Amino acid sequence: MIAEHANRGSLTRRELAQRVAADIPAGSHVNLGIGQPTTIADFLTPESGVVLHTENGMLGMGPAAHGDAVDPDLINAGKIPVTEVAGASYFHHADSFAMIRGAHLDVCVLGAFQVSERGDLANWHTGEPDAIPAVGGAMDLAIGAKDVFVMMTLFDRAGRAKLVPHCTLPLTGLGCVSRVYTDVATFQITRRGVTATETFGTTLSTLQSRLDVDLASR
Amino acid sequence: MIAEHANRGSLTRRELAQRVAADIPAGSHVNLGIGQPTTIADFLTPESGVVLHTENGMLGMGPAAHGDAVDPDLINAGKIPVTEVAGASYFHHADSFAMIRGAHLDVCVLGAFQVSERGDLANWHTGEPDAIPAVGGAMDLAIGAKDVFVMMTLFDRAGRAKLVPHCTLPLTGLGCVSRVYTDVATFQITRRGVTATETFGTTLSTLQSRLDVDLASR
Amino acid sequence: MSRLVATPDEALAGVCDGDTVLIGGFGTAGQPIELIEALIRTGACDLTVVNNNAGNGDRGLAALLAQGQVRKVICSFPRQSDSYVFNDLYRTGKIELEVVPQGNLAERIRAAGAGIGAFYTPTGVGTPLANGKETRTIDGRDYLLEYPLHGDLALVKAHRADTMGNLVYRKTARNFGPVMATAAATTVVQVDHLVQAGGLDPEAVVTPGIFVDLVVVCHPLRVLSPEGAAG
Amino acid sequence: MSRLVATPDEALAGVCDGDTVLIGGFGTAGQPIELIEALIRTGACDLTVVNNNAGNGDRGLAALLAQGQVRKVICSFPRQSDSYVFNDLYRTGKIELEVVPQGNLAERIRAAGAGIGAFYTPTGVGTPLANGKETRTIDGRDYLLEYPLHGDLALVKAHRADTMGNLVYRKTARNFGPVMATAAATTVVQVDHLVQAGGLDPEAVVTPGIFVDLVVVCHPLRVLSPEGAAG
Numbered sequence: 001m002i003a004e005h006a007n008r009g010s011l012t013r014r015e016l017a018q019r020v021a022a023d024i025p026a027g028s029h030v031n032l033g034i035g036q037p038t039t040i041a042d043f044l045t046p047e048s049g050v051v052l053h054t055e056n057g058m059l060g061m062g063p064a065a066h067g068d069a070v071d072p073d074l075i076n077a078g079k080i081p082v083t084e085v086a087g088a089s090y091f092h093h094a095d096s097f098a099m100i101r102g103a104h105l106d107v108c109v110l111g112a113f114q115v116s117e118r119g120d121l122a123n124w125h126t127g128e129p130d131a132i133p134a135v136g137g138a139m140d141l142a143i144g145a146k147d148v149f150v151m152m153t154l155f156d157r158a159g160r161a162k163l164v165p166h167c168t169l170p171l172t173g174l175g176c177v178s179r180v181y182t183d184v185a186t187f188q189i190t191r192r193g194v195t196a197t198e199t200f201g202t203t204l205s206t207l208q209s210r211l212d213v214d215l216a217s218r
Numbered sequence: 219m220i221a222e223h224a225n226r227g228s229l230t231r232r233e234l235a236q237r238v239a240a241d242i243p244a245g246s247h248v249n250l251g252i253g254q255p256t257t258i259a260d261f262l263t264p265e266s267g268v269v270l271h272t273e274n275g276m277l278g279m280g281p282a283a284h285g286d287a288v289d290p291d292l293i294n295a296g297k298i299p300v301t302e303v304a305g306a307s308y309f310h311h312a313d314s315f316a317m318i319r320g321a322h323l324d325v326c327v328l329g330a331f332q333v334s335e336r337g338d339l340a341n342w343h344t345g346e347p348d349a350i351p352a353v354g355g356a357m358d359l360a361i362g363a364k365d366v367f368v369m370m371t372l373f374d375r376a377g378r379a380k381l382v383p384h385c386t387l388p389l390t391g392l393g394c395v396s397r398v399y400t401d402v403a404t405f406q407i408t409r410r411g412v413t414a415t416e417t418f419g420t421t422l423s424t425l426q427s428r429l430d431v432d433l434a435s436r
Numbered sequence: 437m438s439r440l441v442a443t444p445d446e447a448l449a450g451v452c453d454g455d456t457v458l459i460g461g462f463g464t465a466g467q468p469i470e471l472i473e474a475l476i477r478t479g480a481c482d483l484t485v486v487n488n489n490a491g492n493g494d495r496g497l498a499a500l501l502a503q504g505q506v507r508k509v510i511c512s513f514p515r516q517s518d519s520y521v522f523n524d525l526y527r528t529g530k531i532e533l534e535v536v537p538q539g540n541l542a543e544r545i546r547a548a549g550a551g552i553g554a555f556y557t558p559t560g561v562g563t564p565l566a567n568g569k570e571t572r573t574i575d576g577r578d579y580l581l582e583y584p585l586h587g588d589l590a591l592v593k594a595h596r597a598d599t600m601g602n603l604v605y606r607k608t609a610r611n612f613g614p615v616m617a618t619a620a621a622t623t624v625v626q627v628d629h630l631v632q633a634g635g636l637d638p639e640a641v642v643t644p645g646i647f648v649d650l651v652v653v654c655h656p657l658r659v660l661s662p663e664g665a666a667g
Numbered sequence: 668m669s670r671l672v673a674t675p676d677e678a679l680a681g682v683c684d685g686d687t688v689l690i691g692g693f694g695t696a697g698q699p700i701e702l703i704e705a706l707i708r709t710g711a712c713d714l715t716v717v718n719n720n721a722g723n724g725d726r727g728l729a730a731l732l733a734q735g736q737v738r739k740v741i742c743s744f745p746r747q748s749d750s751y752v753f754n755d756l757y758r759t760g761k762i763e764l765e766v767v768p769q770g771n772l773a774e775r776i777r778a779a780g781a782g783i784g785a786f787y788t789p790t791g792v793g794t795p796l797a798n799g800k801e802t803r804t805i806d807g808r809d810y811l812l813e814y815p816l817h818g819d820l821a822l823v824k825a826h827r828a829d830t831m832g833n834l835v836y837r838k839t840a841r842n843f844g845p846v847m848a849t850a851a852a853t854t855v856v857q858v859d860h861l862v863q864a865g866g867l868d869p870e871a872v873v874t875p876g877i878f879v880d881l882v883v884v885c886h887p888l889r890v891l892s893p894e895g896a897a898g
Contacts, residue, residue, distance in 0.1 A: 027437030087600035087633030088642035097770030099549030134746035140770030245668030291609035305831035305864030307872035315539030319782030352515035358539030462747035556784035556878035640871035
């Protein structure tokens with residue numbers, strides 16, 4: 001069932017954002033994490049009816065604001081000025097996180113340092129002993145959304161895989177990630193294990209040779 | 219320190235309501251329980267700045283509505299049509315009871331079947347085995363308001379005192395009542411015990427002879 | 437995604453026997469009469485109903501009870517001057533009753549919608565309604581442990597919806613609607629009016645559309661007079 | 668009763684050394700700059716500050732930290748591109764930090780205002796932030812026990828107040844303001860505009876006046892540009 005796209009390069013950042021966007025169901029309520037996941041919005045059409053949530057208290061967030069449209073009272077969770085779309089609503093932080101924790105978001109897309117084969121997520125702490133810990137809303141989003149997608153490069157700069165048998169970095173949430181979108185492959189994580197559903201610029205067998213995670217064939 | 223008003227009758231219902239109203243601090247936020255306590259509102263002047271709360275989701279409740287002013291969407295906790303005053307606000311039930319439970323109401327006035335000398339309140343259940351239990355917001359109000367005043371006749375129809383050493387009826391809340399306003403006397407309840415602060419149509423000594431509660435003299 | 441449906445019957449098509457149904461309203465204010473009437477027409481039975489009361493007069497919730505479709509009522513104040521339908525069922529052992537203090541009821545529903553596993557409340561401590569409940573002393577004060585109250589279905593009445601499912605309510609008819617809308621697998625809302633997206637002030641939306649599954653417009657033709665009953 | 672005062676300094680006159688101060692805002696949106704500047708002028712020290720962040724740039728909360736008036740910060744996201752004041756204090760051991768997941772932070776503040784003794788949250792289970800916390804399995808899912816977070820003082824920025832102390836906010840500057848207003852012994856609010864009672868739509872009031880002690884009007888002369896920092 002895997003689609004091997006070996007005769008092309010790996011996905012660019014924009015292509016990866018577009019790939020994730022294609023899997024966001026029409027009409028769903030979605031939180032796009034700070035950083036890379038934010039760019040997925042560029043590939044969601046108004047016709048899709050996807051409603052964007054930002055944990056600092058808004059549904060119906062529009063694109064980034066520029067010029068005169070910048071309003072310091074209207075920002076996203078990354079503190080970037082944004083806009084509102086028709087049908088937006090504002091609410092306070094306890095209500096916003098009740099919405100998250102109560103499993104009302106259909107999808108949340110987050111970046112990650114590591115994802116384990118059981119869907120454990122590590123994305124808030126580099127593990128360096130002198131790092132200032134800062135978690136923000138990551139732990140709430142990780143365990144709250146109905147589906148948590150991770151969007152990341154599959155390998156770090158040193159070439160180490162970020163999809164791992166067990167996370168070695170401090171955890172954000174346990175067993176919460178259902179899909180992992182990377183530059184070289186897309187993975188599904190279920191109770192039966194990890195499945196690669198697509199590769200980009202590589203083959204399944206090459207991919208498997210670079211991962212310690214056993215990719216289930218189904 | 220007691221004011222004995224022996225040379226007059228006991229308080230009528232209206233006089234009792236007026237007596238309680240006189241002790242509601244200016245500018246306070248107050249919940250008046252269903253039934254008799256509701257009539258206290260008739261003796262609160264607009265100048266007092268007292269803001270009335272109704273647990274079904276409103277601050278700034280005005281007097282009962284009549285005729286064309288009746289709106290089935292605007293009722294008090296007793297399901298009587300009421301009005302709104304300038305500066306009113308509406309909120310949902312969880313927010314309304316957060317307000318109650320979180321000790322934001324200055325005063326709540328409730329009716330009672332029995333009050334104990336420790337301030338225990340019994341006002342929701344007659345104790346009859348075949349009675350249909352119905353508690354409404356009584357337990358929340360009893361333990362939530364900063365000051366809980368009880369307004370009742372001191373004796374029931376059979377002549378039994380309702381201010382008692384220990385409540386025999388099912389409790390609404392423990393140690394929650396700070397003042398008891400009755401037709402024949404006003405009482406304060408503190409950790410040191412019960413003090414009568416006023417009598418109406420009787421003397422302290424006569425009152426004491428009719429009560430099993432030891433009235434502290436201070 | 438919120439979806440507009442044409443009739444209350446269409447909105448209620450998914451109900452199942454044995455469902456727990458959260459029904460908004462405080463007495464008749466905010467009671468979604470047309471949705472309840474459609475629920476009656478489904479014939480679904482063995483229902484658990486969560487409402488502040490247990491029906492008034494012969495219509496709405498009272499009619500649902502009278503049809504024998506309800507196994508259990510969870511409420512704060514069943515006994516009212518016009519709750520004769522419930523009273524008879526209860527006294528003849530034909531319906532179960534769980535009485536919950538009104539604030540604990542609202543907070544249990546909120547907890548269900550907010551993903552809270554349980555919470556400690558001071559309400560009810562030392563009373564008969566604490567029987568069988570876990571207690572805990574925190575900072576010198578006693579609390580009871582209360583659990584969330586989820587619905588399979590919530591039936592809510594609001595005043596206006598926009599096409600995104602955002603809702604505003606009217607005066608004290610708001611009551612349980614906003615928390616119930618968050619706490620059910622499927623939330624069905626009847627509204628007096630529908631407006632386009634952008635037709636509601638984003639600052640004044642009470643229930644964001646994320647909580648609303650189905651919307652049906654029921655024009656407010658019939659006005660129920662509130663009854664002078666306690667509760 | 669809400670009382671209008673003329674200046675931020677008058678509003679802050681009651682602050683004491685050692686107070687826990689809840690400060691609204693998410694980054695600079697909703698940060699009550701003028702109230703924080705008045706807090707700095709009181710010279711109150713040994714403060715515990717609760718905010719989502721730990722200051723941006725050199726103004727507002729960052730300036731309060733720079734003055735050495737804060738013993739401890741409780742927040743979700745101290746580290747930002749412009750949190751250099753906090754970073755230096757933290758790295759030199761001059762300030763304590765308690766990091767709380769943002770939703771648990773908001774819910775702990777809400778619990779304080781709502782009289783909830785403690786609550787079970789799924790957020791943080793299995794992570795380093797669960798260390799030392801009580802856990803419990805409810806219906807097969809694991810939860811952490813979290814306690815309310817009360818303030819002696821809350822400093823909140825809203826958009827408009829009426830003379831009853833009712834508040835409305837502006838867009839995402841609402842953030843922590845409404846829950847913080849409920850959770851402190853004294854709540855001080857700075858607003859852009861004041862209107863008469865009746866000047867706010869009762870259906871759209873976000874913070875009812877019961878939660879507001881002191882109101883001061885600070886005209887929005889100075890606009891801070893938000894920084895492109897995560898959080």
